[in-house]
Each structure stands twice: as C-alpha cells, then as structure tokens.
Amino acid sequence: MRAEYDRLLELRQMIEEANEHYYVLNNPKLTDSEFDSLVRELLEIERKHPEWITPDSPSQRVGGTVAKEFPKVQHAEQLLSLDNAFNAGDLRDFDRRVRSIAPEAEYIVEYKIDGLTVALTYEDGILVRGATRGDGEYGEEITANVKTISAVPLRLKEKTPRLDVRGEGYMPKGSFAKLNEEREEEGLSTFANPRNAAAGSLRQLDSKVTASRKLGYFAYQMLTPEAHGVNTQFEVLEYLKSQGFVVNPEYRLFKTIDELITFCEEKAEERHNLPYETDGLVIKVNDLAQQRELGFTAKSPRWAIAYKFPAEQVETVVEDIIVRVGRTGVLTPTAVVRPVTVAGSTVSRATLHNLDNIRQKDIRIGDYVLLHKAGDVIPEIIQALTEKRTGDERLFQMPDLCPECQGLVVREEGEAAHRCTSITCPAQQREAVIHFVSRDAMNIEGLGPAVVQQLLESGLIKDAADLYYLEFDKLVQLERMGKKSAENLLNAIQQSKERGLAPLIFALGIRHVGEKAGKILAQAFGTMDRLQETTEEQLTGIPDIGPAMAKSLVKFFSQESTRHFIEKLRDARVKMIAQTSTRPPIFAGKSIVVTGALQKWERSEIENLIEEYGGKAASSVSKKTAFVVAGEKAGSKLAKARELGVPVLTEEEFSQLLD
Numbered sequence: 001m002r003a004e005y006d007r008l009l010e011l012r013q014m015i016e017e018a019n020e021h022y023y024v025l026n027n028p029k030l031t032d033s034e035f036d037s038l039v040r041e042l043l044e045i046e047r048k049h050p051e052w053i054t055p056d057s058p059s060q061r062v063g064g065t066v067a068k069e070f071p072k073v074q075h076a077e078q079l080l081s082l083d084n085a086f087n088a089g090d091l092r093d094f095d096r097r098v099r100s101i102a103p104e105a106e107y108i109v110e111y112k113i114d115g116l117t118v119a120l121t122y123e124d125g126i127l128v129r130g131a132t133r134g135d136g137e138y139g140e141e142i143t144a145n146v147k148t149i150s151a152v153p154l155r156l157k158e159k160t161p162r163l164d165v166r167g168e169g170y171m172p173k174g175s176f177a178k179l180n181e182e183r184e185e186e187g188l189s190t191f192a193n194p195r196n197a198a199a200g201s202l203r204q205l206d207s208k209v210t211a212s213r214k215l216g217y218f219a220y221q222m223l224t225p226e227a228h229g230v231n232t233q234f235e236v237l238e239y240l241k242s243q244g245f246v247v248n249p250e251y252r253l254f255k256t257i258d259e260l261i262t263f264c265e266e267k268a269e270e271r272h273n274l275p276y277e278t279d280g281l282v283i284k285v286n287d288l289a290q291q292r293e294l295g296f297t298a299k300s301p302r303w304a305i306a307y308k309f310p311a312e313q314v315e316t317v318v319e320d321i322i323v324r325v326g327r328t329g330v331l332t333p334t335a336v337v338r339p340v341t342v343a344g345s346t347v348s349r350a351t352l353h354n355l356d357n358i359r360q361k362d363i364r365i366g367d368y369v370l371l372h373k374a375g376d377v378i379p380e381i382i383q384a385l386t387e388k389r390t391g392d393e394r395l396f397q398m399p400d401l402c403p404e405c406q407g408l409v410v411r412e413e414g415e416a417a418h419r420c421t422s423i424t425c426p427a428q429q430r431e432a433v434i435h436f437v438s439r440d441a442m443n444i445e446g447l448g449p450a451v452v453q454q455l456l457e458s459g460l461i462k463d464a465a466d467l468y469y470l471e472f473d474k475l476v477q478l479e480r481m482g483k484k485s486a487e488n489l490l491n492a493i494q495q496s497k498e499r500g501l502a503p504l505i506f507a508l509g510i511r512h513v514g515e516k517a518g519k520i521l522a523q524a525f526g527t528m529d530r531l532q533e534t535t536e537e538q539l540t541g542i543p544d545i546g547p548a549m550a551k552s553l554v555k556f557f558s559q560e561s562t563r564h565f566i567e568k569l570r571d572a573r574v575k576m577i578a579q580t581s582t583r584p585p586i587f588a589g590k591s592i593v594v595t596g597a598l599q600k601w602e603r604s605e606i607e608n609l610i611e612e613y614g615g616k617a618a619s620s621v622s623k624k625t626a627f628v629v630a631g632e633k634a635g636s637k638l639a640k641a642r643e644l645g646v647p648v649l650t651e652e653e654f655s656q657l658l659d
Helices: 002-024 032-048 058-062 088-099 173-185 194-202 207-212 233-242 257-273 288-294 355-361 426-436 449-457 464-469 483-496 501-507 515-525 528-532 536-540 547-558 560-571 603-612 636-644 651-658
Strands: 072-074 107-113 116-123 126-132 138-140 162-170 216-222 252-254 278-285 304-308 314-325 330-342 345-351 368-374 378-384 418-420 591-595 616-618 625-630
Touching: 002 032, 002 058, 032 058, 088 257, 088 278, 088 304, 107 233, 107 257, 107 304, 116 194, 162 194, 173 194, 194 207, 216 233, 233 288, 252 257, 257 278, 278 288, 288 636, 314 426, 330 368, 330 378, 330 418, 345 368, 345 378, 355 378, 426 449, 426 464, 464 560, 501 515, 501 528, 515 528, 528 547, 528 560, 536 547, 547 560, 591 603, 591 636, 603 616, 603 651, 625 636
Parallel strands: 591 616, 591 625
Antiparallel strands: 072 138, 107 252, 107 278, 116 126, 116 162, 126 138, 162 216, 278 304, 314 330, 314 368, 330 345, 368 378
C-alpha cells in the first residue's frame, strides 16, 4: 500500500513537471505517448483508492463534473476594461496624460489575447476557484472547467497564503480549426471565431467537454503584488512564471513613446503568424507605484490602454440595402452584402448608419465595396470601389413611409436620423418592450425578443404596460409556452414591480436618458409624480442633466400617451418611488472606499450600508476620500490611503460608527 501511494506521488510530480516543460518552458520533456501512459497509470491508482484524490491532482484536468448552473461570485477587486487606442496619435495622447503625472514612466507592452478573462484564486498554494469576468464585479464560478486547462497550475511552487491572478483563457488556432472540423462532420453549427469558441467552452456545464477543447491560458496580473515583493509589471510576469504560470513571451519594456509606436506597428504585421488570435497590444505603466498615482476612471485604469490593430479590410458586393426601425423610431439602413470572412467571422450585413453616411461614401446597391470590422467587432463599409462600377448600380432612397407601419417618415432639422412618426408603429413597440424588460431596466427574465414578438402578434399586449395584465390561461396558449414557463414568466413580471423608480425611468426608453441618469433623477425627485411635473429649468439645475436631456424629459412627460402608459403601470401597482433609507445620514457628503477581504460583510453589503447612511461607496482612493475600510490582505488601495494620510478603519471600527 505504501509503495503504491509513493508511486502516486511520483506520478503526480512527473506529470506536473512534464506540463511545465511543455506549456511554461516550451521544451517538451516527454513524448505524447509517454505522457499519456503516466496519466493512465495515475488514473488507475486513484480509481482503486479514491480517498487519495486531492484537488491539485493532475487527474482533475480530465473533467467529469457536470454543473447544474454556475453560481455567481464576487471578485476580490473589480475587473475593469481598458480604453482603446487606434493609431499613433491616440498613443501619444495617452503618453502625454501619463507623463503629466509620472514624467519618468516606462511602458511594458503585452499582446492582447482574443479570449475570455478568467480570474483564479489560490489558497495555501492550491487552486480553489476560477471565475469569469462577468460584469467586472461579479462573475460565474467555473472552477471545474478551469482545472481542465493544462496551462493553469493546480498547485503553486510556493505555499503562499493567498494569490489572486488574472489572465486570458483562449483557444489556439489549431484547436479551433480541429473543433470546427469535428462539428461540421457531426452536422453541428461551427463557431464564428476562437474567442466565441473559448467562451463557449469555458461555460460548458460538463467539464469533460471543456477538457476536450484543449484551451490555453496566459496569466498577466496579480492582486496585491507588493505583498509578494513585486513592484513592477515586469516583475509580476516574472513572478507568475516562477509559480508555474504561462505568461505570453512577447512582452517588452520601452522608455519612449516613439519606440513603443514603432513596436506596435511592427506587431500589427506579425500577428497573423501567431498560434493564437490577438486583436492588439496592451500598454501599461511598468512601475506599480506610478500606477497607483495615476489611478482610475469609473471604467478603466489611467495607467493602461489597449492598442487595437488596424482592422482587416476585405472586398465584397452590396446586394441590397434594407431598413430597420428601432425603439425610438429611427430608420437605420443596413447593407446586405455578399457573404465574406473578415476578422475570423462571416459577414453578410453591415450597418450604414444613416442617409448622410451613404451619400458621403457614395455607396450604391450593386457596388463593390471595402469592408472591415470597426474595432474588430462591428461590420462597416469603408468605401465604394467606384472604378469597378458598370452603370447598373442603383442609388438608395430613404422611404417616405415606414416599412413596418406605413407611418410618415420625417427628418428633424439638425438631425441625421430619419424617424417614423407613428406612435403605433409595431417595430417601435417591439423594440420598446424588449428594452423595458432588459436586465438593467425592469429585468423580467424569460421575456426574450421571440416571446415579445409572440405577445405582440397575438394581441396579448400592445405596449410594455400590458405585461402586468397578462393572464395565465391566455399565456399558455402561445406556441412553445408550457405551464411551467408561463408560471415563471408571470412570477418574474410580478417581481419586477418592486424594482423601484430608477430602473423604471431607464425602462421608459426616454431619449438621452440612460441607466446612470435614471438613478440621478430618482434620487433628485423621489417619485414619478414629482418627475412628471418638473420643468427644464429644474432639471438643468441637477448635476449631469444637460439641456438636451431636460428638453427630452419634459417633452416625453407632456405627451398624453406617456401619461396613459404610466397610469396603467400605477394601476398595476408597479413601484414608482425611489429606494429610501431610514438610516441617519451620518456619512452624508463623504466618499468611502472598501478594500481587502471582509469577514463580517460581503463587499456589496457594506457598500449598500454606506449609501443607506448617506455616503458614497467609491472605487478609488483620493485626497477627497473620507476614510478607507480595510479587510485582510488589502493591497494598493490601502497603500494609497496611507500615502495620502487618509484614515483607515477596520470592520469593527466601521461597525462602531453605525451604533
């Protein structure tokens, strides 16, 4: 028995060493058959002695866990997105902003891998959690799937108490081609590009499927690096390598922006020779102390930027131009093009934005055109190839009547858009309902575009307010709407009544009024009644509410159709008051930052408490910060607070303030 257990430990060490040589050192130690033989022997021993299986065993990479769902998890620190640069001018602007605060900054440049951000957490050197980025604050736990990626170490070289790592899960081009070939043979739909394939693979409920996809992982960031004696991004990458992670080998340091720009332009030409997809480079200030000094905006760090490679351009033919009507009545012309592959996916349509854009580019039906993906995402026609015209091409004319309802189409002075003027336009109603039920609005689960279309076509609803009057007996008569689905939908509609004023304002789809404005208006007015009675002068006196938004709000609430719509919501007992707090405003006017691992509260709970007591839960530390609440293993935010002399409170000290 002892000899067998010793052999198990030996096999684990041999397999992990082989993985390190293959993925990290790029110097294979064993042939594939030799490696497979070791894995089979390990699996056989663990089959006989399941009590010997541990979370860091290489056997855990083969998959086998079938998840019912992916639970949501909160990230230790928010995963922010990056601002983009598309040319040398954008990079120079970024450099000027950086050097205005950190004149001696140097930059480190890494490839921007086209995959899915994955956050890893290690405790006592063992991988305990893998999660998707999600919305940046909350992601989905996919630990079983992450363990199937051989480039992700299950055990670190050091038994560090806690290490949080950020990186990119991706599908190599070879794996992508093989996967699509297999799916074609099985009669299944193929993936559009490696990014979609990687995202789909990491969100498989059966981890065996993920294991079969042969994904890769590049680590590029760690939280609280100073706790590990790391002070630059270059040292971050070196430390991650020392712990068994794969980091992208193509990273370089630059002292001047001119050298960096030259490098970016060179790499744009070389990217197609890489074994993985990349759409650009990530440029970061190398020194972590300078990163802290530069800080963050609400959405992105000021010390980093993504340089996007110039989009691929392909030639195709405009076979037709059709018009789509949106929820605000805007008619958007769309080019139907001869299918063509660009930036990894097949494109058959491209937005033309408006008639002015079509005329400016002189795009005609039948034209040969150059097409690319703007930002490598949105198909867009760059120009018409007029030298290829035969004389059979046709000018496009915006229709005088709406293609959906035959309502009059007008173009208001000073606007580029053409709009349908009919308030009964079915296209506008459909898009308005889809917006009303969306997650950031009334958040009614089970009401996708197809169900909304069914409800409208069947006459069960005419607008979003009618959703609150749906009846079970009529709902179950819809095609593919079973009893359980109908019950779930009616429950979701009922729950949405409690969403409150801010989401409701956003759900109304008022021009120029987004989610943030909805929150500002709800806080300023408190009730729908007060908001309906407001004037442009009162509105423009509120921070962040400009003249265009104020005019749009007053016009919207002055319409008889709006008043009727809101009355239907009120009669259905939809909550139209702002979430109010009964707490004393002891933090009124104070900006408070929470950082580190908390014991008493979840991060969202303590931030909600701060707001309930009148304060603002901020994401970054500045001189205006009233104080910082620091849990265990607090990192850069704690260091910044001490540097600025901002008071730091423990959870217990914070609790005492609430007593």
